[in-house]
Amino acid sequence: MEDLLGIEVEYNRDGSIKLHQRKYIEKLVERFLPDGPTPKAQRGSLPYSKDFLVHVNEALSHSEPEDPSLVKPFQQLIGCLMYATTSTRPDIAYPVHQLCKCLQKPTRAVVDEAHHVLSYLARHADVGLTYAPGDAQLTGYSDASWETSHSTSGWTVLWQSAALAWGSTKQKAIALSSCEAELMALSEATKDVVYFRKLVSGLGAAEGRPTALSTDSQSARDVSYNPEHHSRMKHVQRRHFYVRDMVEALEIEVPFVRTDDNLADFFTKPLPAAKFYDMRRKIMNEPYSPARA
16 A cells, blocks of 8 residues: 555554555655745644635636646646545645646646645645544535535545545536535435445445434435425436435435534635634544644
8 A cells, every 4th residue: 555555554552543645745745845845834724825715716717827837737736636635635625626626727826825735734744544443333424615606515424433535526517506505415425425335334334224414404404305395496407316315215314413513514615723623633533632622
């Protein structure tokens, strides 16, 4: 795993297993930041600046790249960050997803944001996913940020106290309401939950009851259970009701959670530092740190 995938494995005394990519991150820093991490990205920094969305939207407003020489290095850096994102670092999933929108027309400000993400990784290179021993059940969370154009879906599936899968993606269809956007996100998350139910069953840890896939949208939860609920949802494509099919098949259940308790919120929008580090700790099963409490 370490030689071919760049993923390091630590076996802890308590029986837990930690996956991280410290050496891979160090190689990225050496390649893309030869002078070291940017000074603005300190140990307590977030993986995005306070003007992150402003810079992304400004880049998207351009019809051509600000400087053609920026395109290839930016694409190479984002490709490397995407590998870390999908392997062991769900904490950079949201900013990397947003930066992917600018691959064809990066601005200097967006390039700086990509360097900021890498600098954040450099300051937190030892952070990884820690899977605890003992019995555990799959749990999932789903969320969406409703936008006037394509909304962002976010979700995560946890097992043994840490994330098995996560996502932060642009929805392919334009949602006409927040309920519709949340329903799309729920259906995408359901696919992962159903897959991992089969996986853990093959590992001898079959789920004895439907897996909880939580949402902070009461209306989306209602639509997941009631096929006659909300006549205004008749225009929604059938594939977005996959979550309802799986509820009826007793594969999942959809409990309601408050937004502050919805871990998928981590993948749909920039968060204040306190909430970001609290959710990172829960999603990645980090040791509690009073300094960031």
